[in-house]
Amino acid sequence: MCSSDDIKTVVFPVAGLGSRFLPATKIVAKELLPILDKPLIDYAVCEAKKAGIERFIFINSPNKQSITNYFKKNKNLESELKDKKSEHLELISKNLISENNLIEVIQDKPLGLGHAIWCARKYISGPFAVMLPDDLIISGVPCIKQLIKAYKNFKSNVVAIQEVDENNINKYGVIDYYKNESNTYHIKDMIEKPDKKNAPSNLAIIGRYILNPSIIKELSNHELGAGGEIQLTDAIKKLIINENVIGYKFEGNRFDCGNVIGALNAQLSIAMNDDKYKSQIKEIIKNLSKE
Template identity: 45%
Template sequence: MRKPIRKAVFPVAGLGTRFLPATKAIPKEMLPIIDRPLIQYAVDEAREAGIEQLIFVTGRGKTAIVEHFDTAFELEATMADRGKVLDILAATRIQPGNLVAVRQQVPLGLGHAIWCARAIVGEEPFAIFLPDELMIGAPGCMKQMVEAYNQVGGNLISVLEVPEDEVSSYGVIAPGAKVSASLTEVTGLVEKPKREDAPSNLIISGRYILQPEVMRTLECQEKGAGGEIQLTDAMARMIGTQPFHAVTFAGKRYDCGSKIGFVEATLALALDRPDMADETRAMAKRLLGL
């Protein structure tokens, strides 16, 4: 019987240098897309998928992320005294014991960040969320992946189809047999291939379900590109030893690690909200001179 996906790792120790000076004192994961910080979207997606325990791999200056999911007694008491509804804060409350923070003291890469959570993950399969990748869908990306996991087990990564002239900017899968319209066997991973060498146009996006054996692979993993311990290298070593599949995400991805992607996500989500869509559309037309 397959173990359920109960735990998720959120690597949030990065410095956010592309958003300086805004991120000098505020974690980039706390920058808001409209009225929710970026990390909140990832956590909401995790909880929708049935994730019970959230594991934040943090660094210095990242305590605001953990505090965001704590109970703010003063704020709630003040709001209650003024007759304000507290429902808006419900998603920021995590049950006691369901949030764990561990430190990545040295920035040695994504693979190293995941390895830092090994003691909390234990011998269970687990999910990984890269909060910079804002995935919007119904159901959410991780819920789609958990449904696929319940079908095939093993390791899964989320992928998106992009135009062939964009593949050189991403990690790309080498596809094997099709299991279904959205589920494909993975036979290899290629990092930023030339267009003519790319085995597919399915790029790796920031959601994973991995078996605990990846931690032992990361334990012995040598440094790869950029002098860092790469998660992609560890996953590639597991292909062929365990089932490995890609789930083509039915939804939209916004790269909020870039300024343009962040602006695009804000505009797209505002246009999708009934309370903001009309005014946002009118504002955009004014700015464009339409």
Template identity: 45%
Template sequence: MSAKPLKKAVLPVAGLGTRFLPATKSMPKEMLTVVDRPLIQYAVDEARAAGIEQFCMVSGRGKTALIDHFDVSYELEATLRERGKLEALEQLHRDRLQPGSISTVRQQEPMGLGHAIWCARTFIGDDPFAILLPDDLVLSDTPCMTQLAQAYKETEGSVVAVVEVPRDQTNRYGILKTGHDDGKLVEVTGLVEKPKPEVAPSNLSIIGRYVLMPEVIGHLSKMERGAGNEVQLTDAMAKMIGHSPFHGLRFEGERFDCGDKVGFLEAQIAFSLSRPDLAPEVRAFLKKYTG
């Protein structure tokens, strides 16, 4: 029996973005731009490239700009048309989502990533679903979620994107306990949220890209608190192991933590240099400032 098609994605976007204050005082952190596109647009584009058609944003108060971004802006489009800026107009049309393809739910209390995913339980239903954290930006030839979707088809089970982190940083991430490892796809035999370096089962860390089976919602529904006294997605995923296939994927590409100021600035440079229209001038001014 083949796996169900992957058509749904959950985007947890309820965070306050306090590390980027005052920029995020009146603007959602997911609307911060890397080059000329907001983080939320990168996440949605990556999901669409993987064949995903339905989106649920788990949001909070003051985040309506995220939905407005994907709405039709009649006045702007009319102005662009009148001024002959057809290339910009076409870009807006490409970015637009199909009517009815995006919904939102409120995470009324900040109870952790697991709680945010649980809030989307009605949207998820009985279907496999992707999770994309917009803070994590991946630069790659093949979009990271496309790679995960292919691994899901092959394994017919849950798959998470993983990277190796320094051993002394395991207490910042969800860490894998590993089984068979072919160098790309690694069997997950256990998961630990933010373990101390001396007891971490490996240095393979989950980043903000997941494909999960809907059974995870049943575990999240118990509202068990973990690290930080929050409902941890990692803890719920750990309970799925052994009942259905679960793998980590060493994806091809470079991940940037855009929830961190240095990571955000590094992403600006990397994505600028990946653009043929910008790379020559960016290299020139980098030389100016770096010698």
């Protein structure tokens, strides 16, 4: 039996248009674009599985259901690979999510991250994780597992944070805090995309969260924030009035795969640390540097 602070559910908001990757995303969901030899979304799901998460909720748009199909059985493909005794059969079996644990909720309109989380309300009864697949994080201990440990230690909402350059601070939600202990920061305020003059710190919120179900009540007000959207940051700010919210500076390397250069950086970095591709990538870079 699970205790009340076991985190077994994760919400993946994947309804975005992926406009930075057009025209590719006209036909292929951004989350299915490959980072080396598997799609971006697979990295996030693998991270969650390694942290003991069992139930996966995808907040999707009507046009991107290929994302959830990726995690379902493909009987025709499996049969063909089995007949050929292909080694690839094992590869496509690794990423499956059981039918009972895969939930898809359609977000009809892109009304913001907060609205996407609110769309999962029917399936939220206890603390849960939120993971933004654009943030690909490579670490010894999965990032979301680090946050789950912090949640259990402090019995508090937890958001992942990372130091960022002040010139990029206006791209993130930023925390203000009243004390910190090692990698843990006790948050007193959060500001969505401040300019660098008004930023209370250089600690930015990254796409990993552990939240109490009380966040759903705050999101139900449907208050519009930055960009005319329902912002998750605004709802978490309201939680701070009655609940503790912890910022946890995670250990690991994060790649912003929500843009082309960030995705390319992830491709090269992961390849350079993979024995299968390392020597070939080095040779390619060496040859390019001669031109």
